[in-house]
Amino acid sequence: MTQVHTIVFQQKTARMRRLTETAAGTPMGQLLRRFWHPIAVSRDVEVGKAKAVRLLGEDLTLYRGESGDAYLVAGRCAHRLTMLHTGWVEGEEIRCMYHGWKYDSDGKCVGRPAEKSCREPNIRIAAYPVREYSGLIFTYIGDGEPPEFDLPRKDVFEHDGMLLFQRKEIWPCNWLQHVENSLDAVHVSFAHQMGKVGAFGEAITQAVPEVSYRETEAGICQTAVRVGSQVRVSDWTFPYGNHVLIPSADREDPWIETSHWMVPIDDERTMRIALFAVPSTTAEVDERLISYFRECEDFNSSDLHRELFAGQYPTDPLIRLTSAQDYVALVGQGVIADRVNECLGSSDAGIAMLRRILERELDAMASEGVCKKWRRLEQASILFKDGELIRG
């Protein structure tokens, strides 16, 4: 390798590292901490119970008080640092299992049973705001006041007469691979046709699309035009939300509005957490959808890692199959894809645009501290097929 090649190699390595690393103190970690993040499905946090969660490399304790409200505090007890979720909830407070120190929902230590002093201890652990929305729990772990809870919302999740479903999976690869996959309409014609063609692959067809990307006030609008008059528009929202329209497992049932968030647990694991909205129609269809989503609730492609890499895909034609196909593609790139050795083509325009925007935002944050003010945009996610508009 010549000296010039070595310098180019080192520069690209550093640029890609800046995009993938999310811990506190890293540039991307700082940028991501300016947003609300989904951290759990509401039903997974029972009243009076606590669970460990991890976000952007930080261990946290999520618990639900006896009033039903959810709270988020630091992952470890201030005393001798054992994990707080292993303790128990008392009212709206949480007690450490090791020596019984107790914390309120603001993280203030309100009890140290083995200490003789009756003075109130001046000890605190971190505590973060929590917001429950459409069956998901969101938090803000950045500095200062959280931004308005606006970007994660969608009108379609707030309409009357919609059935809402939630699910999550945790995959062993970096968050940026998930985000790049959202901005890669071409993969649908291959990854979702490979091994087994399900409802999604069938609806989108094998035809390789002409893709175009446009930055919006919310993120990136992605348009994929396939021969046979099929146009697919999806709405990607900064920093890692993707809203698309997908068919139901049963061809006759209504199409499903789907939002995915690709939440960095740390640099080597990502939680794909999703919210689905389907218009309620007949009791029979509703029941079919409810039981379908219930069956998918606990599915996590990483549990089938070995089978999937051996080409054995789930029989379910929709969520489990689509997820498994994406899993093989993304985890197949490596835990953190070695982008220095990739060869992008013109059809990777969405990925190039994404990286340019991320780099621009990181540069703006580093120089003036002021980044783009992203706004919620009710952009339609549509599929226009054979002269028929599936939604608009």
Ligand code: FES
């Ligand atoms: S480690 Fe929590 S009370 Fe001692």
Ligand SMILES: [Fe+2]
């Ligand atoms: Fe996919």
